[in-house]
Amino acid sequence: MTPAARLSAAIDIIESIEAQRAPAAKALKDWGTSHRFAGSGDRAAIAGLVWDVLRRRASSAYLMEDDTARARVLGMLKLERGLDVATIAAMCDGSRFAPPPLTAQEERALASRTTAGAPPPVAGDYPDWLDPYLTAVFGDDRVTEAMAMASRAPLDLRVNTLKAKREKVEASLKHLGAVPTPWSPIGLRIQLGADARNPGVHAEEDFIKGAIEVQDEGSQLAALFTAAKPGEQVIDLCAGAGGKTLALAAMMGGKGRLIATDSDKRQLAPIHERLSRAGVHNADVRTPKGDADPLADIKASADLVVIDAPCTGTGTWRRNPDAKWRMRPGALEIRLKDQAEVLERAAALVKPGGRIAYITCSVLQPENGGQVRSFVARHPEFTIQPPDQTATVLWDKAEAFAEAALKSDEGWLMTPRRTGTDGFFVSVLKKA
Ligand SMILES: C[S@@+](CC[C@H](N)C(=O)[O-])C[C@H]1O[C@@H](n2cnc3c(N)ncnc32)[C@H](O)[C@@H]1O
Structure with missing residues (x-):
């Protein structure tokens, strides 16, 4: 043609x-x-x-x-x-x-x-009803933030440290133009052209052997900010297809216990094949069966509960520009209810001295800081870890990250404009 x-x-x-x-x-x-x-x-x-x-x-x-x-x-x-x-x-x-x-x-x-001179929702290409929400987060910057949220995203890969080192994979994927990502110590980035053709990473030997996974750098950072450690008991409560689970497993270096579950068994199904390809041996996948609680045996024992919360996904618009035009106000209400429910569930699973990492791929305050504020108001036994402390896992990049990302009392917000990642919010909550 x-x-x-x-x-x-x-x-x-x-x-x-x-x-x-x-x-x-x-x-x-x-x-x-x-x-x-x-x-x-x-x-x-x-x-x-x-x-x-x-x-x-x-x-x-x-x-x-x-x-x-x-x-x-x-x-x-x-x-x-x-x-x-x-x-x-x-x-x-x-x-x-x-x-x-x-x-x-x-x-x-x-x-x-x-x-x-176009109204902000027109110049920034987003639905009118979201204007008050984006104003609340970004103020006068909402058009530039939204324009970045509308722009094309690169393809980010996470190197699976259970199987490989970044330098080696970078060299092996040179033909695709893979370069290190700016923040994540284990990320590689491939810029994509205007046509929607993907570079076929799934057919690369590195992928087949489990040395890489496709994962946006913001999602990699969110996993790093949980500070999951070898030997811990970690629960990934909204594991879905396992993007975060795989990253947590690599951080744990095969030591400790990683439990992955999700309320939707269909979302969870691909995790088995992905865990096996990635060489993860310490994961226990709990598939829900009917109304029974797959975590019924766990009572306040987890060092870390990760909530990669169901959300509106406004942070991923650049990967799915159709979604923003299809989003309706009712979707936000439903998500807010789901998020509060999952937080309640996590509160009971985490042990005294343990922590919850609450993550969304949304930039909307009610799903982020708003949700965290309501949770700590209901649960005075939890305190918010200062975001600067959370970012120390980035070592020499922590300071630059702190200047780039949007910090609130509750946590970090990454955005395409600020950090060159998808929009991600991360808050760490410590239990007394
Ligand atoms: C953002 S997605 C998870 C993505 C996944 N963690 C990853 O990194 O690939 C949110 C997940 O939460 C699940 N979910 C929704 N409500 C839930 C609930 N009440 N308890 C547990 N999981 C829930 C959804 O089925 C969905 O898979």
């Missing part, structure tokens, strides 16, 4: 997403099914265009003074891809499979309009 034909396809797909309120991933899959002639390069390039439109869904329409799918795609080419009018016009030459030529109004908008 020519670049122009790919553009036409992206416009069609954006039209179906808008008209049917379909999830982008489904719309892309449906398009692929009905256009079997398209090769993998075409599909990746078209998906890249569609995801980029969703990143710039509001600002592109504002730029073009038009909210049609075509306008959003054209506006995105300027705002996200930095193309000039002549280049965009050349792609819309009206030839077979190409979009029709630019109108005079479109040419004028692409040549002279900007998003300066």
